[in-house]
Amino acid sequence: MELAGGYRLRVIGWDRRYDSFPNREASLVFRDGEFTLYITKQVPRPAKYAPKGVLAVDVNERQIVVGNSSVEQRIETPVERALRYRRLAERLQGKYSSPKYRAWLRRRGIRRRIRHLHRKARNIIEDWARRTSHTIISLAKQSQLAVAREDLTRLVESLRELSKDHRTALIALGYRRLAF
Numbered sequence: 001m002e003l004a005g006g007y008r009l010r011v012i013g014w015d016r017r018y019d020s021f022p023n024r025e026a027s028l029v030f031r032d033g034e035f036t037l038y039i040t041k042q043v044p045r046p047a048k049y050a051p052k053g054v055l056a057v058d059v060n061e062r063q064i065v066v067g068n069s070s071v072e073q074r075i076e077t078p079v080e081r082a083l084r085y086r087r088l089a090e091r092l093q094g095k096y097s098s099p100k101y102r103a104w105l106r107r108r109g110i111r112r113r114i115r116h117l118h119r120k121a122r123n124i125i126e127d128w129a130r131r132t133s134h135t136i137i138s139l140a141k142q143s144q145l146a147v148a149r150e151d152l153t154r155l156v157e158s159l160r161e162l163s164k165d166h167r168t169a170l171i172a173l174g175y176r177r178l179a180f
Contacts, residue, residue, distance in 0.1 A: 023040070023041060051144055053143075066139065082124045092117070
């Protein structure tokens, strides 16, 4: 690729899935010593379909149940794995704290380790939520079904009445909401 002013650029690659769609506008950005060319494509909206039935989704602490009268799929949740990392972080905070002051806040290495453990727990939940929502949506699309989720109103009010372990598990699920 050659620009006005004598600049020669090498095209590294692009997503070939959108080659058949018409180009809209292009912008060339120079950032951190590199040129990046952004080309906007005009992609038509997918065709709407009338659903032939309903796919019910029931979100529980241990598993998600997806199905209707003809299909049933159970997807395990990684809450226990995520809670393990959260407990490790809390144990580390307690180890390097005293009733008068929290020493872990002043120690960079310990603070970094605690942040890493919390991030790992969040990443586990987020990755699982993305994969699960993709599975549910692809199942609904191929069968031409509408997705119906259970009504979760008044869940926050009832959260105060639960035991602490159950409450922290539900809060861990709240790291990333399902995207459907």
